[in-house]
Amino acid sequence: MHVDGAAFLVVDRDRRWIEPLSDWFASPDLRDAIEPETCRPYDRLRPGLVEFAVERDRSLLLPRVDAWEAAPDLLAGVVQALGEARARRVWEKYRDASVISCPVKSAVGQALGVLVVASLDPARPLRAGELRIVEVLADLAALALERSELLEAEGRRSLEERRLKRASEDVSASLEVDEVYRRVVEHAAEVTGATKALITRVEARAGILRTAASVDFSDGVVRRRLPLDRGVMGKVARTRTPYRGGDPGVLGQEGIRSHMHAPIELGPRMFGVLTVAHEEPDRFGADDLGLLIKLARSSAAAIANAIDFQRERRIARALTLGFVPESLPEVPGYDSGLLYAPAANEAAGGDVYGAWDLPGGEVAVLVGDVAGKGVETAALSAMARFFVEARSWDSPDPRLVLSQANSMLMSRLPSDTFVTVFLGLLVPDGLIYCNAGHLPPLLVRDGACESLPGHGLPLGVDDDPGYESSKLTLAPGDLVFAYTDGLFEARHGSEVYGLERLRALVAARAGSLSPQELVRSVHEEIAAWAGGLADDSVALALRRKE
Numbered sequence: 001m002h003v004d005g006a007a008f009l010v011v012d013r014d015r016r017w018i019e020p021l022s023d024w025f026a027s028p029d030l031r032d033a034i035e036p037e038t039c040r041p042y043d044r045l046r047p048g049l050v051e052f053a054v055e056r057d058r059s060l061l062l063p064r065v066d067a068w069e070a071a072p073d074l075l076a077g078v079v080q081a082l083g084e085a086r087a088r089r090v091w092e093k094y095r096d097a098s099v100i101s102c103p104v105k106s107a108v109g110q111a112l113g114v115l116v117v118a119s120l121d122p123a124r125p126l127r128a129g130e131l132r133i134v135e136v137l138a139d140l141a142a143l144a145l146e147r148s149e150l151l152e153a154e155g156r157r158s159l160e161e162r163r164l165k166r167a168s169e170d171v172s173a174s175l176e177v178d179e180v181y182r183r184v185v186e187h188a189a190e191v192t193g194a195t196k197a198l199i200t201r202v203e204a205r206a207g208i209l210r211t212a213a214s215v216d217f218s219d220g221v222v223r224r225r226l227p228l229d230r231g232v233m234g235k236v237a238r239t240r241t242p243y244r245g246g247d248p249g250v251l252g253q254e255g256i257r258s259h260m261h262a263p264i265e266l267g268p269r270m271f272g273v274l275t276v277a278h279e280e281p282d283r284f285g286a287d288d289l290g291l292l293i294k295l296a297r298s299s300a301a302a303i304a305n306a307i308d309f310q311r312e313r314r315i316a317r318a319l320t321l322g323f324v325p326e327s328l329p330e331v332p333g334y335d336s337g338l339l340y341a342p343a344a345n346e347a348a349g350g351d352v353y354g355a356w357d358l359p360g361g362e363v364a365v366l367v368g369d370v371a372g373k374g375v376e377t378a379a380l381s382a383m384a385r386f387f388v389e390a391r392s393w394d395s396p397d398p399r400l401v402l403s404q405a406n407s408m409l410m411s412r413l414p415s416d417t418f419v420t421v422f423l424g425l426l427v428p429d430g431l432i433y434c435n436a437g438h439l440p441p442l443l444v445r446d447g448a449c450e451s452l453p454g455h456g457l458p459l460g461v462d463d464d465p466g467y468e469s470s471k472l473t474l475a476p477g478d479l480v481f482a483y484t485d486g487l488f489e490a491r492h493g494s495e496v497y498g499l500e501r502l503r504a505l506v507a508a509r510a511g512s513l514s515p516q517e518l519v520r521s522v523h524e525e526i527a528a529w530a531g532g533l534a535d536d537s538v539a540l541a542l543r544r545k546e
Contacts, residue, residue: 036081337515486537
């Protein structure tokens with residue numbers, strides 16, 4: 001075809017605006033005639049080339065522009081855009097042009113725009129053959145545009161899914177409630193493009209919503225207590241129905257023109273409301289609200305885990321309260337050291353330990369372990385510790401104490417659970433002890449390190465374990481180091497720290513450090529090697545004074 005100009009003019013879905021998307025013109029005058037404005041209203045009352053093609057839903061072929069019945073309206077539009085003098089000069093060249101205006105439609109008939117093609121040469125006007133070519137090009141353009149829109153939408157969905165996945169993983173990585181709340185509001189702002197974000201948690205007894213975390217909200221908003229029985233956010237919490245609006249009075253902060261709210265819920269549990277806001281009006285659409293709802297749902301599980309963990313940690317601490325000594329009692333003739341280090345992000349473990357004075361003047365020391373973690377294991381640890389201490393008041397013989405504790409635990413422990421225990425009684429010249437399946441303590445003497453022999457099965461395994469007591473005479477300077485498996489089972493990748501390495505470490509440092517310094521040093525060394533310990537650990541050191 002002989003063509004002096006071509007343009008694709010976009011029409012918005014509501015047919016309110018016309019805007020050139022792409023074009024080429026051999027002459028600036030032809031551009032001014034067809035596109036006198038970069039963007040103009042869609043006008044049904046005074047239609048131009050675009051409106052005629054769209055409203056009639058078929059192509060328009062004008063062999064000569066000034067012969068068209070709507071030519072005066074076209075000229076009036078050019079005059080309005082360019083002024084009288086400039087419009088007349090442009091029209092002199094454009095009036096003899098031939099023009100094709102072809103609608104570009106989606107597969108369902110939605111007008112995407114119009115393809116306009118023009119020739120200024122009267123000797124080579126556009127005819128029916130060129131019209132068919134332009135219509136084919138328009139159909140190809142429609143297919144390409146729809147494919148592009150689908151790819152763009154898929155790209156947006158993929159990006160949104162990645163952002164939501166990253167947000168969910170980051171939020172779930174912590175078990176501290178305040179930290180979880182903080183991460184949720186930060187990701188809410190990022191995912192939705194909001195400038196402000198807020199989490200309010202439900203306090204049902206008080207009948208209010210209280211701020212748990214926020215991003216860029218004023219102190220006045222953060223300190224507010226919102227009633228559950230009224231207001232937009234109260235309604236969202238009561239009805240569990242998301243909301244999107246623009247009333248600036250809802251949040252009580254100047255400058256906010258758009259906001260959204262989504263309930264944070266998990267099954268029957270209602271935790272609060274996730275809110276985002278922006279200064280621009282109509283900033284959020286239905287898709288943005290959908291993203292906020294998805295983030296609120298995934299965050300609800302992380303919040304539930306953190307709240308449940310916090311509750312479990314409080315219960316575990318209450319169960320062990322009174323059974324966990326902060327320091328060892330004063331032991332005449334001995335220096336002592338004790339360290340208990342709970343595993344990271346665990347409410348409580350199964351480690352059993354303690355030290356207490358007995359009526360006969362002896363000091364009992366206990367180190368043991370119950371397999372598992374959490375509230376149930378903490379309860380079993382507290383029970384085992386209580387039984388051992390209670391029986392020790394009636395007898396200074398560790399063998400008899402553990403035998404009686406075993407009898408009481410046999411009917412109380414779950415069938416798949418047992419307790420390992422090392423119980424020792426410190427006397428002036430040494431240690432009387434019995435080991436019920438626990439890791440043998442280490443004896444450091446004259447720079448050498450060896451393990452004390454064990455005696456029997458763990459508590460809760462057999463009705464008649466056959467425990468025996470042993471007497472270890474300690475010379476001045478001798479040191480006993482008892483521990484739990486959290487130390488020597490520490491891992492660095494697939495490598496286990498191991499008992500031999502632990503023995504070497506204790507032997508190397510025992511001579512230069514006090515017992516308290518020793519237990520701390522051993523723990524710090526192994527934790528640094530492993531990058532943190534995954535299990536609770538106890539270390540107890542006793543050295544006979546010179």
